[in-house]
Amino acid sequence: MRKHIVAGNWKMNTTVAEGVELAKAVAAKAAEVPAEVKLIIAPPFTHLYPVAEAIKGTAIGLSAQNCADHTKGAYTGEVAVDMIAGVGCEYVILGHSERREYYGETSAKLVEKVKLALEKGLSPIFCIGEKLEEREAGRHFEVVTEQVKDVLFTLTAEEMSKVIVAYEPVWAIGTGKTATAEQAQEIHAEIRKVLAEKFGALAEEISILYGGSCKPSNAKELFACPDIDGGLIGGAALKAEDFIGIAVSF
Ligand code: PGA
Numbered sequence: 039m040r041k042h043i044v045a046g047n048w049k050m051n052t053t054v055a056e057g058v059e060l061a062k063a064v065a066a067k068a069a070e071v072p073a074e075v076k077l078i079i080a081p082p083f084t085h086l087y088p089v090a091e092a093i094k095g096t097a098i099g100l101s102a103q104n105c106a107d108h109t110k111g112a113y114t115g116e117v118a119v120d121m122i123a124g125v126g127c128e129y130v131i132l133g134h135s136e137r138r139e140y141y142g143e144t145s146a147k148l149v150e151k152v153k154l155a156l157e158k159g160l161s162p163i164f165c166i167g168e169k170l171e172e173r174e175a176g177r178h179f180e181v182v183t184e185q186v187k188d189v190l191f192t193l194t195a196e197e198m199s200k201v202i203v204a205y206e207p208v209w210a211i212g213t214g215k216t217a218t219a220e221q222a223q224e225i226h227a228e229i230r231k232v233l234a235e236k237f238g239a240l241a242e243e244i245s246i247l248y249g250g251s252c253k254p255s256n257a258k259e260l261f262a263c264p265d266i267d268g269g270l271i272g273g274a275a276l277k278a279e280d281f282i283g284i285a286v287s288f
Contacts (some may be wrong), residue, residue, distance in 0.1 A: 041245045043259075044071075044285040045078035045163060046275025047103060047131060048085075049253060059083040061092040063278035066094055074248025075157055075268070078163075079275070080131055080233060083117050090126035093239035101163060102131035105121040107150040119158040130155045131270075133165045133189065135208045143165070145188035152189055155195045163202045163270065164190065167251070170209035178207070182225060183232050191236050198237050202268040203246045205229060219259045219266075222248045226265035254283030261288050 047137060052060060061079060061141050068077060081089050081099035090100055106116035122130060132151050137143045148164075155162045166185040168178040168198065205225055207217050217225075226246050234241035249270035262264050268288075274280040 039074075040267045041241055042072075042075045043078060043245050044075060044281070044288050045099075045101060045129070045202075045247065045268070045270050045273050046080060046130075046135070046206075046281050047249075047270055048079070048081045048275060049103070049136070049272060050082060051083070051276055052081070054085050056087060058088050058092050059079045060276065060278060061085075061089045061098075065093050065098060067278055068098060069283040070240055070282055072086070072288060075265055075285050075288055077281075077285055079128070080163075083122075086122070086125045086127060094236070097131055100125075100127045101131060102127050103131045103134070105130050105132070105160075106149050106152055109153065109154065119154045119160060123160055125156045127160060128164055129161045129202070131163045131165065131204075133185070133237055133270060135165060135167055135169075135206060135211060139208075145185065148189045149192050151198075152193070152201070153198075156193070156200055159199045163200060165190060165204045165206050165270070167206040167208050167211075173207065173209060175235050178225060178227050180228055181280045186229060187236075188232070195237050195240055198233075199240060199243065201244065203229060203244060204249050205246060206249035206270060208250075212251070214251050216251040216253075216256050216260075217248070219263050222260055223263035223265055226263065230265055252284060254280055254287065257284040257287035 078099040102122040168181040245267040247268045252269040253274045
């Protein structure tokens with residue numbers, strides 16, 4: 039069976055103190071979540087060390103929100119995979135649409151980052167998704183297929199087995215507009231079909247998460263879809279109650 043995963047992307051929110059408090063609140067409620075659901079939190083870089091301490095001894099996984107495309111050296115402001123792994127991260131979000139859009143991350147750059155993360159033993163949470171104008175032009179399947187092929191098709195099957203995919207339609211992120219369960223399911227199934235072209239039966243084992251205004255009130259319907267294996271949660275991950283409310287929706 040595929041892993042069920044609910045991951046919280048805190049983005050650029052909370053102070054360190056607030057972040058530690060939030061992590062503790064999530065940890066305190068984690069027992070409410072069925073054991074087969076993996077919880078992951080992705081705080082800002084500055085919070086990783088104290089948050090790792092705060093969730094020590096729990097089953098909650100720690101993720102960074104990005105990493106550098108080089109291993110070390112003169113790259114002012116960047117954070118390397120070694121540093122992330124060194125503070126206890128097991129995951130790293132890569133290719134989020136905000137990074138693609140505001141920081142010019144291309145597929146070529148993402149190939150580097152995904153490979154470096156995998157070499158360090160980190161599991162990338164690799165994000166894909168179409169923009170509103172692409173969906174309106176009926177190009178959503180084409181866009182996500184290209185995003186998958188450009189980056190994930192460069193991996194070996196062994197590497198791919200460590201990757202978590204997150205489908206996040208850009209028009210649904212932080213907008214309050216969620217994809218309908220039908221819209222999400224059909225594209226998740228398509229993503230899995232594309233993965234199967236290259237990786238065969240392994241595609242059935244890859245967790246594909248939905249992201250974009252996912253909240254306790256709509257998670258149940260989304261998670262009931264056969265190809266939706268969990269969620270990547272932004273806004274609703276900033277409240278322990280909502281984050282856990284989503285995770286109990288399986
Ligand atoms: P949202 O963000 O839940 O606030 O829409 C999701 C994401 O960007 O990962």
